[in-house]
Amino acid sequence: MTRQKVKMAFIENESSRKATYKKRKRGILKKANELATLCGVPVGVIIDSPYDLTPEVWPSREDMDNVLSQLQRLPVMDRTKKMLNQESYLKQSISKASETCKKLTKENKELEMKEVMFDCLSGKTSPSRIEKNDLGACGNVIEQYLRNLNRRIEILSKNDGASSSSVHVVASTSVAMPIVELGSSSTAFCDMIRQQQIQSNMNQNVGSLDLNQQQW
Amino acid sequence: MTRQKVKMAFIENESSRKATYKKRKRGILKKANELATLCGVPVGVIIDSPYDLTPEVWPSREDMDNVLSQLQRLPVMDRTKKMLNQESYLKQSISKASETCKKLTKENKELEMKEVMFDCLSGKTSPSRIEKNDLGACGNVIEQYLRNLNRRIEILSKNDGASSSSVHVVASTSVAMPIVELGSSSTAFCDMIRQQQIQSNMNQNVGSLDLNQQQW
DNA sequence: ATGTCTATTTTTAGTCA
DNA sequence: ATGACTAAAAATAGACA
Numbered sequence: 001m002t003r004q005k006v007k008m009a010f011i012e013n014e015s016s017r018k019a020t021y022k023k024r025k026r027g028i029l030k031k032a033n034e035l036a037t038l039c040g041v042p043v044g045v046i047i048d049s050p051y052d053l054t055p056e057v058w059p060s061r062e063d064m065d066n067v068l069s070q071l072q073r074l075p076v077m078d079r080t081k082k083m084l085n086q087e088s089y090l091k092q093s094i095s096k097a098s099e100t101c102k103k104l105t106k107e108n109k110e111l112e113m114k115e116v117m118f119d120c121l122s123g124k125t126s127p128s129r130i131e132k133n134d135l136g137a138c139g140n141v142i143e144q145y146l147r148n149l150n151r152r153i154e155i156l157s158k159n160d161g162a163s164s165s166s167v168h169v170v171a172s173t174s175v176a177m178p179i180v181e182l183g184s185s186s187t188a189f190c191d192m193i194r195q196q197q198i199q200s201n202m203n204q205n206v207g208s209l210d211l212n213q214q215q216w
Numbered sequence: 217m218t219r220q221k222v223k224m225a226f227i228e229n230e231s232s233r234k235a236t237y238k239k240r241k242r243g244i245l246k247k248a249n250e251l252a253t254l255c256g257v258p259v260g261v262i263i264d265s266p267y268d269l270t271p272e273v274w275p276s277r278e279d280m281d282n283v284l285s286q287l288q289r290l291p292v293m294d295r296t297k298k299m300l301n302q303e304s305y306l307k308q309s310i311s312k313a314s315e316t317c318k319k320l321t322k323e324n325k326e327l328e329m330k331e332v333m334f335d336c337l338s339g340k341t342s343p344s345r346i347e348k349n350d351l352g353a354c355g356n357v358i359e360q361y362l363r364n365l366n367r368r369i370e371i372l373s374k375n376d377g378a379s380s381s382s383v384h385v386v387a388s389t390s391v392a393m394p395i396v397e398l399g400s401s402s403t404a405f406c407d408m409i410r411q412q413q414i415q416s417n418m419n420q421n422v423g424s425l426d427l428n429q430q431q432w
Numbered sequence: 433a434t435g436t437c438t439a440t441t442t443t444t445a446g447t448c449a
Numbered sequence: 450a451t452g453a454c455t456a457a458a459a460a461t462a463g464a465c466a
Contacts, residue, residue: 004445004446004457004458005445005457005458005459006254006444006445006458008250008253008254009253009254010253010254010255010256011254011255015450016445016446017254017255017256018255018450019445019446019450019451020254020255020444020445021251021254021255021257022451023443023444023445024247024250024251024254024255024443024444025251027247027442027443027444028244028247028248028251028259030442030443031240031243031244031247031443031460032244032261034224034240035237035240035241035244035263037224037225037226038222038224038225038226038227038233038236038237038240039226039227039233039234039236039237039240039265040226040233041237041263041265041266042263043244043261043262043263044260044261044262044263045248045259045260045261045262046258046259046260046261046262047251047257047258047259047260098324100320104316104317104320105317220440220441220462220463221440221441221442221462222441222461222462222463231433232462232463234433235433235434235462235463236461236462239460239461239462240460240461242460243459243460243461246459246460247443247460
C-alpha cells in the first residue's frame with residue numbers, strides 16, 4: 001500500500017495518467033461549480049483533453065455572454081461625484097504600486113546580473129557579451145557581492161587566523177575586466193562565491209510584496 | 217469553534233463571501249495547474265469576478281515560458297552540481313519575481329485605467345486622448361466596473377422590492393455617452409472600445425488554450 | 433480588511449474486485 | 450479498463466491576531 005505524496009510532474013504511465021485525469025477533472029469541475037454557487041460568480045473551465053472527444057466546457061456560456069450582452073443605458077452622472085472622490089486614493093495607489101513594481105524590477109535585474117556573473121566566472125560567457133546598459137548594474141551587483149564575501153571571510157578568519165591574510169578579496173569598480181581572469185583560473189574562488197550565493201539567497205525575500213486592493 | 221460542513225448556497229455575508237472567493241479561487245487555479253501538469257492537458261479557467269477588476273484568466277503561460285526559456289537556452293557547461301543547483305534556484309527566483317512584477321504591472325495598469333475613466337466622467341479628458349493601445353484595457357475596466365455596479369444594484373433592489381423598479385439600473389455600452397459628453401462621436405468611441413474588448417478577449421482565450429498541444 | 437492557524441471536510445493515489 | 454474503497458494529503462471555514 002503506497003499512498004504517498006505524488007510529485008508534481010507529468011505522469012508517464014498511460015493508464016494511471018488517464019485515471020488521474022478523470023478524477024481530477026471531476027474535482028475541478030466540482031470546485032468550479034462550488035465557487036460559482038457560493039460566490040455568485042461566473043466561472044468558466046475549459047479542458048481540451050485527448051480523453052474526451054469534445055473539449056470539456058463548464059458551464060453554459062450563457063452567464064458570461066449574458067453579462068457581456070447586458071448593454072443598455074445607464075445614468076452615470078449621479079455616480080460621478082462619488083467616483084471622483086476616489087481619485088486621490090487612486091493616485092496614491094498608483095504611485096505606491098509603481099514604486100513596488102520598480103523595486104521588484106530592480107531586484108529581478110540584480111538576479112539576472114548574478115546569473116551573468118556566474119557565467120563569466122565559469123568562462124561560459126565573456127564580459128564583452130554583456131549588454132552595455134547592463135554593465136553598470138552588473139558591476140554594482142558584483143561589488144556588493146565582493147563586499148559580502150569579504151565580510152564573510154573576515155568572520156571565518158576570526159575562527160582561523162592563519163589563513164586570513166591570504167584570502168582577502170578586493171572590490172573594485174572595474175570589475176568587468178577581472179572577471180575574465182577569474183573565470184579561467186580560480187575554482188576555489190568560484191566555490192567561495194557559490195557558498196556566499198547560497199547564503200545570500202537564503203536571506204532574500206523576493207515575492208512577499210502585495211497590493212492592498214480596494215473595493216467599492 | 218464552529219468548523220462545520222458548509223451549505224452549498226450563495227454566501228450572503230459580504231466579507232466572508234469575499235474571503236471564500238479568494239481562497240477558493242486560488243484553490244481552483246492551483247488545481248487547474250496541477251491537472252495540466254500531471255496530465256499534459258491544456259486547461260483554461262476564466263473567473264469573471266466582481267472582486268477582480270479584470271476577469272481572472274489562467275493560464276498566462278506565455279510570460280512565464282518567456283522568462284524560463286531565455287534562461288534555459290544558456291549553454292550547459294561543466295559546472296559542479298552545486299553550481300547547477302544554484303542556477304536552478306536563481307532561475308526560480310527570477311521567474312518568481314517576474315511573475316510578481318507582472319501581476320503588479322497589471323494591477324497598476326488597471327488603476328491607471330480607472331483614473332482615465334474618472335477623468336472622462338468628469339469631462340477633464342476626452343477619450344480621443346486615450347492611447348490606442350490602452351483602449352482595450354480601458355474598455356475592460358469600464359465594463360467590469362459597470363458589471364459590478366449592476367450586481368450591486370441588483371442586490372440592493374432585492375432587499376427593497378418596492379422601489380426596485382425605479383432603482384434598477386442596466387449596464388450598457390452607451391455608458392460612453394455620458395462619459396464622453398462629446399455628442400456624435402461618443403457612439404463611435406464606445407463601439408471602438410467594445411470591438412477592441414471583444415477582439416482582445418478572443419485573442420486571449422485562443423492564445424492561452426493553444427498551448428501545450430499534443431498529438432495522440 | 434489581511435494573514436495565520438487548525439479542526440474538519442474534501443480530494444485523491446493506489447489497490448483490489 | 451471501471452467503480453468502490455481507504456489512508457494519506459490537500460483544501461478550507463471559522464476563529465483569532
